Amino acid sequence: MIRINDIKQVEKYIWEIPRGYRPDMRVPVRIFTTKDMLEKTLTDRSLEQAVNCSTLPGLVGKVIVMPDIHQGYGFPIGGVAATQYPKGVISPGAIGYDINCGVRLLASSIETNSAKEYFKALSIRLNQLCPSGVGSEGLKELSKKDFIQILGEGSRWALSNGYATESDLERTEENGSLTGAKPDMISERALTRGLSQLGSLGAGNHFIEVDSVTGIYDDHSAKLMGLKLGCLVVQIHTGSRGLGHQVCTDYVKDFQLAAQRYGIHLPDRELVCAPLDSPEGTAYLGAMRVAANFAFVNRQLLAHACRQAFSEIFYRISKNQDLHQVYDLAHNIGKVENHQVNGVSTKVCVHRKGATRAFGPGSAGLPPEYQEIGQPVLVPGSMGTASWVLTGTSKSMDLSIGSCCHGAGRLMSRSQAKKEIRGSSVRLELEEKGIHIQAGSMAGLAEEAPETYKNVDDVVDVVCKIGIVKKVAKLEPIIVIKG
Amino acid sequence: MGFIEILHTADLGINVWGESMEELFSESAIGMYSLMGINGIESSGINKSIVVSGFDNECLLINFLNELLYYIENENTIFDGFDISFGANSCQVKMVPHKIIKCRNPIKAVTFHNLEIINSNHLYQVEIVFDI
Numbered sequence: 001m002i003r004i005n006d007i008k009q010v011e012k013y014i015w016e017i018p019r020g021y022r023p024d025m026r027v028p029v030r031i032f033t034t035k036d037m038l039e040k041t042l043t044d045r046s047l048e049q050a051v052n053c054s055t056l057p058g059l060v061g062k063v064i065v066m067p068d069i070h071q072g073y074g075f076p077i078g079g080v081a082a083t084q085y086p087k088g089v090i091s092p093g094a095i096g097y098d099i100n101c102g103v104r105l106l107a108s109s110i111e112t113n114s115a116k117e118y119f120k121a122l123s124i125r126l127n128q129l130c131p132s133g134v135g136s137e138g139l140k141e142l143s144k145k146d147f148i149q150i151l152g153e154g155s156r157w158a159l160s161n162g163y164a165t166e167s168d169l170e171r172t173e174e175n176g177s178l179t180g181a182k183p184d185m186i187s188e189r190a191l192t193r194g195l196s197q198l199g200s201l202g203a204g205n206h207f208i209e210v211d212s213v214t215g216i217y218d219d220h221s222a223k224l225m226g227l228k229l230g231c232l233v234v235q236i237h238t239g240s241r242g243l244g245h246q247v248c249t250d251y252v253k254d255f256q257l258a259a260q261r262y263g264i265h266l267p268d269r270e271l272v273c274a275p276l277d278s279p280e281g282t283a284y285l286g287a288m289r290v291a292a293n294f295a296f297v298n299r300q301l302l303a304h305a306c307r308q309a310f311s312e313i314f315y316r317i318s319k320n321q322d323l324h325q326v327y328d329l330a331h332n333i334g335k336v337e338n339h340q341v342n343g344v345s346t347k348v349c350v351h352r353k354g355a356t357r358a359f360g361p362g363s364a365g366l367p368p369e370y371q372e373i374g375q376p377v378l379v380p381g382s383m384g385t386a387s388w389v390l391t392g393t394s395k396s397m398d399l400s401i402g403s404c405c406h407g408a409g410r411l412m413s414r415s416q417a418k419k420e421i422r423g424s425s426v427r428l429e430l431e432e433k434g435i436h437i438q439a440g441s442m443a444g445l446a447e448e449a450p451e452t453y454k455n456v457d458d459v460v461d462v463v464c465k466i467g468i469v470k471k472v473a474k475l476e477p478i479i480v481i482k483g
Numbered sequence: 484m485g486f487i488e489i490l491h492t493a494d495l496g497i498n499v500w501g502e503s504m505e506e507l508f509s510e511s512a513i514g515m516y517s518l519m520g521i522n523g524i525e526s527s528g529i530n531k532s533i534v535v536s537g538f539d540n541e542c543l544l545i546n547f548l549n550e551l552l553y554y555i556e557n558e559n560t561i562f563d564g565f566d567i568s569f570g571a572n573s574c575q576v577k578m579v580p581h582k583i584i585k586c587r588n589p590i591k592a593v594t595f596h597n598l599e600i601i602n603s604n605h606l607y608q609v610e611i612v613f614d615i
Contacts, residue, residue, distance in 0.1 A: 044492050071492040073596030073612045097592045097614045189553060203589060204615060242556060245591040245614070249549050252595060256542055269541070269595035410493045414588075414615070443520075443587060 002047045004039065007031070013466050014399075016062075017051060024267065025054045031065045032400070032466055037458065040411070041069055046076035052267045053081050058088020058275075060341045060348055064400050066355055067462040068409030068454060072096075074270030077354035077410075080403040085336055085347040086277035092255060092284055093270040094351040096332035097248040099288055100295035101206075101239030102173075102356075103378040103406075104303055104328040105389065107225065108310065109320050110232045112212040112478065122210065122313045123436040123479040129305040130208055131200040132483035133440035138199035138301070147195050151183045154293030158300040165325075168300065170367040171376075172328040173357060174335075176296040182286025186243070187250050190287075194243025194294055199301035203440060203483030205448055206238040208302065209380070211387060215474035221373045221391055225326045227473045234310075234323055235380055235387060235475070236302050239332065244291040251284045276349055288334055299328055326389070327376035331356045331406035339401055350401055358392035358404035358469055377469050381456035382408045383448045383480055384430045388460045389473040396468035404469050405460075408453035421446040430480070439482045448482065486514030489610060495590065496612040504540060507600065507607040508547060508574070509565040515548055516561055518613065520587030524561065531562065531580050536573045541598045543574050544609065548593040559583050590615055 007015050010030075015038060017029040029050045031038065041047060046069045053075050054063045060082050069078035074093035083089050115122075131137055142150070150157045155176025158164035169175045183191075201208060216222045216229050227233065240247075255272040258280040259265075264273060274280040307323045314321040335350050335357070359366060359375040366375055374391040381387045385408070396402050412420075423442025426449045430437055439445050463469050484501035497514040501507035533550060537543035554560045562578035596612040 046492075073494060073594040073614065077493060093594070093596075192557065242591075249592045253537075253542065253546060253549075256595070257538055260538075269598055272595065413490045413492055414495065415488060415490060441587065 002042060002051070004042060007038070013462050017047065022051055025051060026056070027054050027059045028062050029054055029065060030062045032462055033067045034462060037067055044071040046071045049074065049076040050079055052271060053079060053094060055267060056081065056083060056089055056091060056094070056271065056273060057264055058083040060084055060346065061401060064403060066405035067459045068354070068405045068407055070410045072353065074268050075351070075353045078405060079353050080350065080355045080401050082339065082348040082350045082401050083276070085349050086275070088276060088349060089264065089273035090276050090281050090284060090334055090349055091271050091273035091351060092248050092251040092288070093272060094353055095288065095334045096353045097245045098239040098332055099244035099247060099291035100330040101332045102295060102299065102328065102330040103380055104236040104299045105326040105378050106234040106303060106306065106323040107227050107326050108232045108323050109228060110314050110318050112230055112232055114317050115232060115314065118313050118317070119436050119478055122309060123438050123481065125309040125313055126208060126306065126479065126481050127438040129309050130302050130481060132481060133203050136200040136202060136483060137196045142195060142198065144191065144195065147191070147198070148183045150198070150297055151290045151293055152181050153177060154181065155296045155300050158297050163304045164300050168303070168325045171325045172296060173330055174365065176300065176328065178289035178292045180286060181289035181293050183290050185283045185286040186247055186290050190243050190246035190250065193246050194241060197241040197243070198294065198298055200241065201238050201302065201481070201483055202241055203444060206483055207383070208306065208481040209235045209477050210479035211235060211475035211477050213473050214476045217471035217473065221472045224369050224373060225376060225389070225472065226324055227326065227389065233475055234306050235378070236299050236306065237380055238298060238302065240291040240295040241298065243294050247287045247291045251287065255280060285334070292330065292333060295330070296328065327378060329356050329378060337402065339397065350403070352403055354406050355403045356406050357402055358396040358400070359402050360392050360394035360397055377404050379405060379456065379460055380407055382450045382453035383482070384433065384435055384450050384477060385456055387475040388456065388471065389475065390460070390469040391472055392469055393467060399466065400468050404463055408456040408459055410452060411454055412452040414447040417447045417449060417452045418443055421449045421451070435477050436479045444482060484510045486510050488518065491612060494613055494615050496610060498608070498610050500606055500608040502605060502607070504569060504607055505567045507609060508544060508567050511544060511548060511609070511611060512551055512562070512565060515551065515590065515613065518588060519590055521561055521583055522585055524581040524583060526581050528580065530577060532575065532577045534573055534575050538572050540600050541595070544600065545593050545595055545598065547574065547576065552590060552593065555583065555586065588615065
């Protein structure tokens with residue numbers, strides 16, 4: 001087990017496990033955290049998992065660990081690692097089963113105070129229009145042929161079919177469509193699982209949330225994003241559902257043999273990997289991009305449903321019920337990007353698991369209105385607590401492979417939560433705060449209770465003080481839809 | 484033979500043991516179903532036989548459990564009465580199907596995290612972590 005004495009403090013909020021800690025480490029592990037948070041992190045195996053990750057062949061720079069880190073399987077949640085392209089490896093387990101699980105933020109001009117009497121109706125209508133829960137099925141009946149087209153095109157299909165605007169695509173990471181998606185690289189089983197689930201929220205920690213903008217910290221950036229103090233916004237948190245899970249399952253299985261073939265020995269079989277330019281690595285990259293495209297379209301269809309709900313409910317009080325997109329980003333993904341490595345611009349494969357891209361001003365791929373301020377970074381808090389809108393800085397490119405944290409990070413196991421917390425009490429506490437809840441299960445509410453997560457304000461403070469992101473706005477919940 | 488839940492911050496896991504590989508596999512399935520809180524089972528008819536492949540026993544175990552997950556999600560079916568026979572890089576499983584009424588805690592996938600089947604004093608033991 002790693003102890004506090006094994007970790008050296010580099011700066012106030014930056015710590016490092018040096019390469020010398022274990023002989024199989026190829027790079028150091030950098031941890032963004034406070035001393036108090038670090039001591040709590042040492043009570044689970046998350047840092048050990050980060051050290052395991054540092055043994056992957058072809059790693060460059062450092063493995064980065066965000067302040068919302070917690071134990072995962074293979075790679076910790078809240079971790080970032082980059083491998084050389086194309087000779088380094090790609091690891092499906094270091095990206096995760098819910099490929100392109102991510103968040104979308106939509107903003108409105110509807111004033112929270114004027115809308116209060118409609119919140120209950122809105123929560124009911126959102127719950128009706130947005131399928132959620134275990135095994136939830138999607139919004140649309142699709143043919144297999146159409147579905148395969150969607151997987152190849154991503155959000156461009158949604159635009160062509162009236163579910164998206166041009167602005168939605170411009171304000172989505174990679175414009176909602178990863179180039180190089182290969183539907184023939186996913187199994188028939190993955191296709192079957194995904195076909196019935198497109199346009200559904202799922203369960204677990206996935207949610208749709210209506211929030212009020214309660215704080216603005218950067219007027220200029222907020223204005224460019226269309227965020228208004230005292231107005232309603234919507235967050236959608238979901239991913240690639242059964243399709244993504246099956247893709248990861250299939251390739252973690254296939255890579256077991258591949259890793260042996262390429263002479264790759266790892267401390268954890270969940271980190272199994274193959275060279276990016278191998279047939280296996282190329283196949284997985286193509287399949288992973290398919291799953292990512294599914295997730296972008298999934299969130300787009302749910303956004304379309306949210307827009308319908310807003311339109312139906314709020315036409316009574318506002319001429320403008322529009323929900324315009326602020327941004328959509330992934331927090332479980334592998335991306336081929338250019339980063340400075342030892343002062344040289346280098347193509348790398350960035351693995352982000354429970355971490356988001358946080359590109360600074362002037363970065364390629366940002367829409368024109370965000371070029372001067374940097375990419376929006378969305379950090380939802382735990383249920384019933386605040387969420388944050390931030391922007392990436394040029395420092396993130398230097399310090400964190402253009403990445404940031406993704407949420408609050410779990411503290412308590414789900415089993416412990418169900419033993420110690422009653423879902424009905426969670427519902428009551430949230431309702432007493434004026435938050436409307438639509439939840440599929442009481443056990444699910446208990447598992448997602450606020451006290452099972454770290455304080456998101458503390459997590460955001462760390463990344464802001466390090467300087468990889470800046471605060472733009474704070475959001476507080478009014479309606480929570482959970483599966 | 485038996486299983487016990489292990490604590491994991493965000494996901495679920497079990498520690499499983501059995502006096503043979505067959506028992507280990509059966510108990511792993513029962514443990515996974517137990518974590519999922521599946522109940523209200525009705526019996527449903529013709530027995531099923533599947534063949535699972537994998538180059539070692541750990542692969543076989545994970546691939547077997549992932550097959551069972553697939554049946555839960557896509558056919559609303561779980562199994563018991565496992566009759567497992569091992570061959571070269573494969574195992575054949577004959578099992579009795581039952582329709583599910585309710586599944587409280589879905590599991591998305593079975594992981595290879597820290598997976599190692601240990602055989603000590605004729606007791607087989609393994610720790611399995613599930614993604615939820």
